[in-house]
Structures are given as structure tokens and as C-alpha cells.
Amino acid sequence: MAAPALRITARLGLALDGATAARRREASAPVAVPAAPWLKKAAVRCQRAVGAAVAEKKDAPVSVAQDRSGDGGAAPELTVVMKFGGSSVASAERMREVADLILSFPEEHPVVVLSAMGKTTNKLLMAGEKAVGCGATNVSELDELSFVKELHLGTLDQLGLDRSIVCGLLDELEQLLKGIAMMKELTLRTRDYLVSFGECMSTRIFAALLNKIGVKARQYDAFDLGFITTDDFTNADILEATYPAVARRLHVEWINDPAIPIVTGFLGKGWRSGAITTLGRGGSDLTATTIGKALGLREIQVWKDVDGVLTCDPNIHPKAKPVPYLTFDEAAELAYFGAQVLHPQSMRPAREGDVPVRVKNSYNRRAPGTLITKARDMSKTVLTSIVLKSNITMLDIVSTRMLGQYGFLAKVFSIFEDLGISVDCVATSEVSISLTLDPSKLWSCELVQHKNELDDVIEELEKIAVVHLLQNRSIISLIGNVQRSSLILEKAFNVLRRNGVNVQMISQGASKVNISLVVHDSEAKQCVQALHSAFFENGFLLEADELDVLHDGFTSHSNGTIHSH
Ligand SMILES: Nc1ncnc2c1ncn2[C@@H]1O[C@H](COP(=O)(O)OP(=O)(O)O)[C@@H](O)[C@H]1O
Numbered sequence: 256m257a258a259p260a261l262r263i264t265a266r267l268g269l270a271l272d273g274a275t276a277a278r279r280r281e282a283s284a285p286v287a288v289p290a291a292p293w294l295k296k297a298a299v300r301c302q303r304a305v306g307a308a309v310a311e312k313k314d315a316p317v318s319v320a321q322d323r324s325g326d327g328g329a330a331p332e333l334t335v336v337m338k339f340g341g342s343s344v345a346s347a348e349r350m351r352e353v354a355d356l357i358l359s360f361p362e363e364h365p366v367v368v369l370s371a372m373g374k375t376t377n378k379l380l381m382a383g384e385k386a387v388g389c390g391a392t393n394v395s396e397l398d399e400l401s402f403v404k405e406l407h408l409g410t411l412d413q414l415g416l417d418r419s420i421v422c423g424l425l426d427e428l429e430q431l432l433k434g435i436a437m438m439k440e441l442t443l444r445t446r447d448y449l450v451s452f453g454e455c456m457s458t459r460i461f462a463a464l465l466n467k468i469g470v471k472a473r474q475y476d477a478f479d480l481g482f483i484t485t486d487d488f489t490n491a492d493i494l495e496a497t498y499p500a501v502a503r504r505l506h507v508e509w510i511n512d513p514a515i516p517i518v519t520g521f522l523g524k525g526w527r528s529g530a531i532t533t534l535g536r537g538g539s540d541l542t543a544t545t546i547g548k549a550l551g552l553r554e555i556q557v558w559k560d561v562d563g564v565l566t567c568d569p570n571i572h573p574k575a576k577p578v579p580y581l582t583f584d585e586a587a588e589l590a591y592f593g594a595q596v597l598h599p600q601s602m603r604p605a606r607e608g609d610v611p612v613r614v615k616n617s618y619n620r621r622a623p624g625t626l627i628t629k630a631r632d633m634s635k636t637v638l639t640s641i642v643l644k645s646n647i648t649m650l651d652i653v654s655t656r657m658l659g660q661y662g663f664l665a666k667v668f669s670i671f672e673d674l675g676i677s678v679d680c681v682a683t684s685e686v687s688i689s690l691t692l693d694p695s696k697l698w699s700c701e702l703v704q705h706k707n708e709l710d711d712v713i714e715e716l717e718k719i720a721v722v723h724l725l726q727n728r729s730i731i732s733l734i735g736n737v738q739r740s741s742l743i744l745e746k747a748f749n750v751l752r753r754n755g756v757n758v759q760m761i762s763q764g765a766s767k768v769n770i771s772l773v774v775h776d777s778e779a780k781q782c783v784q785a786l787h788s789a790f791f792e793n794g795f796l797l798e799a800d801e802l803d804v805l806h807d808g809f810t811s812h813s814n815g816t817i818h819s820h
């Protein structure tokens with residue numbers, strides 16, 4: 256396709272209203288908080304319990320929880336959010352490590368947000384899918400149900416905690432799966448209820464662990480804490496009412512009875528249905544940033560299993576390295592365009608509340624991680640990170656000139672709006688539009704599988720245009736300083752040309768941090784690897800000063816040339 260004359264990038268997140276009959280799961284009984292006070296005595300017990308578990312590890316010094324109330328009087332303010340993802344709390348040992356990690360910051364008064372343990376969410380989803388076809392009597396035998404039971408009960412046993420902490424939830428889970436088997440149906444609403452068990456159990460176990468070692472903790476289900484969302488099951492958006500509700504509840508209970516809040520990530524309550532909703536896969540990051548904004552905290556820490564946001568997905572390129580600083584815009588763009596490390600919407604509350612986000616490694620706590628803030632010095636920045644989003648559907652739409660340019664663009668986008676389909680990248684010329692469709696709004700399956708939705712779009716578009724459907728495409732996003740776009744593009748296209756890759760669409764975001772290139776799926780990984788080598792491994796970025804000179808020379812002398820590095 257010829258390169259379009261004018262390029263814009265647009266995102267249309269289109270909400271589907273899922274008003275359904277109200278039904279809500281009863282909030283589970285809160286974890287009992289032992290009488291042990293939030294005081295120095297607790298520190299001694301913490302040292303014994305947690306210290307014993309990790310004392311031999313040289314890189315994980317145990318610092319003991321101090322008297323966090325300072326003068327022993329009024330509770331100090333909550334200071335940070337610490338969010339731990341599934342990989343950070345995947346086992347009893349990991350839970351102990353995370354408890355130790357939290358206690359190693361005695362000066363902090365954290366709100367803790369947890370995801371489900373390990374791969375629990377995937378297992379629950381798989382159990383649900385299988386239950387649809389297996390018959391109610393066979394539900395108890397489902398491997399995935401056994402896995403989830405064994406993981407949680409085994410973890411309680413290893414931590415010396417009472418199995419009753421999750422028994423009620425496990426019974427309820429089995430009942431739900433039997434219900435799915437009887438109905439032979441798994442709706443989006445039921446999926447959310449189903450996966451909620453993961454976070455409900457991990458937080459209860461972790462709160463009980465902290466309480467056992469003498470650190471007062473209080474478990475909260477986000478759907479009871481004040482997380483109010485749209486009723487878009489599996490991909491709900493957080494509503495404004497959430498912020499004051501969450502702030503009030505956490506603040507008042509902390510002041511009256513200081514105990515570390517342990518909050519379920521990922522979950523909310525639909526404002527119309529009153530049912531449990533989820534915030535999209537990886538949504539616990541969004542839970543954390545929402546709490547950070549609600550309470551106006553000093554920092555939001557997102558603890559992962561990598562040393563921060565990396566220059567690319569480490570599964571694509573093992574030489575990916577940590578990016579020390581990012582802006583909210585860069586991080587949002589990176590997440591939106593497919594970097595699994597952060598939830599796409601998670602930067603929004605942090606940016607609105609201007610609360611810095613730190614991405615850290617719970618397996619390597621000394622690593623500095625990535626600090627994400629509103630602004631940073633971009634003067635030496637060329638490229639920050641390369642992101643790949645695969646299995647994308649692309650549409651080339653060429654006007655049949657039945658409409659003027661304005662009418663054409665408006666009509667095309669109104670078709671997507673009416674059908675509730677999100678658009679990722681757009682490149683336009685006067686009479687044509689190329690765009691990619693965003694599969695991320697859909698739950699673990701790609702848009703291309705939703706044949707009817709696509710057929711409807713194409714049928715509507717064909718009333719005003721000639722439409723070509725191009726599947727199995729990938730978007731490679733170059734996140735960086737788009738003020739240096741000529742330099743980035745020159746280098747990128749050199750690499751792509753050397754690798755014989757034909758770029759099918761190019762789009763530069765208005766946010767000035769992202770250039771997106773669309774290539775065929777089959778070439779995409781190899782492209783990212785070659786681009787990573789060129790930009791990050793051959794001293795290219797170390798020559799930023801030199802690039803400055805070249806860049807300035809280029810802009811001030813229009814006939815100047817930039818040498819390929
Ligand atoms: N640019 C990137 N930087 C860091 N990690 C990335 C990137 N792209 C993909 N990843 C993947 O994201 C994973 C961390 O995100 P995630 O699994 O959601 O963490 P958690 O479950 O701990 O919240 C890493 O293990 C890594 O494989």
C-alpha cells in the first residue's frame with residue numbers, strides 16, 4: 256500500500272452497556288485480625304517468623320517492622336501502594352518473601368494490592384470452559400479445579416494457616432462450576448464471578464500470613480471497598496465515584512484501627528448490576544494506581560518478575576534491558592500497544608493524580624526498576640522501548656467518492672462506534688483509511704474469531720467504500736522521542752530494508768512518543784530482534800551526544816545527511 260499523505264492515530268474505546276438483572280455475591284467474612292497491636296512487640300515476632308524463612312539469603316536482608324505509629328499515638332498516613340502480581344505471590348515461599356519485602360521498608364505504610372496466585376486466573380477460566388461441556392457430576396474431577404484447590408490449601412498448610420480461610424470460597428467455586436455445567440453456558444458476567452475467586456483467596460491467605468507473624472493486616476474485596484465500574488464484564492472501566500468511596504473507607508478504617516489493607520486487584524462492582532466485574536487481564540495494576548490516586552499517595556509500586564519495564568519483551572529478545580525512566584505517556588503507549596508488563600489503562604489514574612509509579616522486581620528487590628513520572632529529560636532520548644502486538648486485523652478502506660472527505664471519515668468511524676469495535680492505529684489520506692482493530696477489548700480471543708462482528712463492519716463499510724481485510728498483521732511500536740522521528744525512521748527503515756521487510760502501514764501518534772509500523776505476523780519477531788540489536792545493542796544510544804549534533808545539523812541545514820550508525 257502506498258504511504259498515506261496524512262497520518263493520525265486514534266483510539267476509540269467503545270463501551271458496551273451490559274445492564275442485566277442484579278445479582279451479587281455475598282461478601283465473604285473478613286479475615287479475623289488478631290489482637291496483636293501494631294507495635295514494637297510485633298516487630299520481634301516478625302523477625303522470628305519472617306526472618307527465619309529468609310535469614311540465610313544474603314541479598315534479602317530482613318529489616319524488622321518498627322513501631323509504625325511513630326509516637327505510639329495517632330496512626331501515620333498511608334504512604335504507598337505496593338502491588339504484587341501473580342508471579343510474585345505464586346507459592347507459600349513467595350508469599351513469605353513478599354511479606355519480608357514489605358517489612359523491609361519499615362518507613363512505609365503501604366496499601367497492598369494482590370493478584371491471584373500464579374496462573375490461577377487462567378486455570379479458573381479453563382475450568383469454566385470445560386465445565387460448560389462436562390456435566391455437573393464430573394465437575395469435581397476437573398484437573399483445573401483440583402489444581403486451584405491444591406495450590407491454595409497447600410499454601411495454607413505450608414504457611415501454617417487454617418484451611419478454613421479459603422474452604423468456604425472453594426466450596427462456592429465448585430458450586431459455581433456445577434451451575435455452569437448445568438446451564439451449559441459461561442456468560443461474561445459468570446466469567447468475572449468465576450475468576451474473582453483467585454484474588455479473593457490470595458488476599459485472604461496473605462492477610463492471614465501477616466496477622467500470624469504479628470503485623471496487623473485487613474483484607475478487602477475491591478467490590479466491597481468502593482470500586483464501582485461500568486457493567487462491561489471482563490473489561491470494566493472504573494467510574495469516578497470509586498475515588499472518594501475507596502479513599503474514605505481506607506482512610507477511616509486505617510485511622511480508627513491501623514492495619515495494612517490487603518486489597519484484591521482486578522475486581523470491581525458493576526454500578527447497575529451490582530455484580531462482580533473485572534478490569535481486563537492484568538487489571539491489578541489499575542487497581543493499584545486507582546488507590547494511589549484516591550489517597551493521593553507518595554508512590555505506586557508495581558512489583559513484577561522482571562527488573563522494570565524493559566527495552567522489549569524479554570521473551571522476544573533475551574538481551575532486553577531495563578529502562579530507568581519513563582513518562583506516563585510513554586508507559587501508557589507502551590502498555591496500550593501490547594507490552595504485557597503494564598495494564599493499558601493503569602497510567603491514567605497515576606497521571607491524573609500525578610503519583611509516580613515505580614516498576615520493581617520482587618525477585619531482585621535491589622534492582623532500581625523503572626520510575627514513571629509526568630515529565631522527564633528527553634534531550635538525550637531517542638528510543639525507549641520496542642513493543643510488538645501480534646495477530647492484528649487491518650482494514651484498507653478506499654472511498655468510492657460518494658461522500659466528501661469529512662463525511663467519509665465521519666461515516667467510517669460512526670460505523671465502528673455503532674458496532675462497538677475499538678480502533679488502534681489509523682493512517683488516512685484524502686480518500687482512504689487504513690486502520691488496525693484492537694483485539695484487547697475482547698477476552699483472551701482475537702477479534703478475527705468474532706466473525707459476525709467483522710462481517711457486520713465490512714458490510715456497512717462496503718456501502719461507501721472498497722474494503723480489503725488483511726489478517727495476521729503485527730504492530731511494531733517504537734516508543735521514544737518522536738521529536739527525533741526522522742532519525743528513528745531512518746535507522747528503522749535501514750534495518751527493515753536489510754531484512755527484506757515491507758512495511759504495510761505507518762502511524763505516528765499525536766502523543767509524540769510512538770511510531771507504529773505494521774508488518775506481516777510471520778516477519779514481526781525477527782523485525783523486533785533486528786531493531787533491538789540496532790537501537791540498543793551496538794552503542795547507538797550511547798552515542799546520543801553525537802546524535803544531538805547530527806540531529807541539530809539536520810534540522811538547521813536541510814540538505815544535511817544523517818549517517819547510519
Ligand atoms: N517491555 C517489557 N518489559 C518488561 N516485561 C515485559 C515487557 N513486555 C512483556 N513483558 C512481560 O511481562 C511480564 C510481567 O508482566 P505480568 O506477567 O503482568 O506481571 P505480574 O503478573 O507480576 O503483574 C514479564 O515477565 C515479561 O515476560
Ligand SMILES: N[C@@H](CC(=O)OP(=O)(O)O)C(=O)O
Pocket residue numbers: 339340341342370371376377453520521535536537538539540
Ligand atoms: N489475575 C488477573 C489480574 C492481574 O492483574 O494479574 P497479574 O498482576 O498477575 O498480571 C490476571 O491474571 O489477569
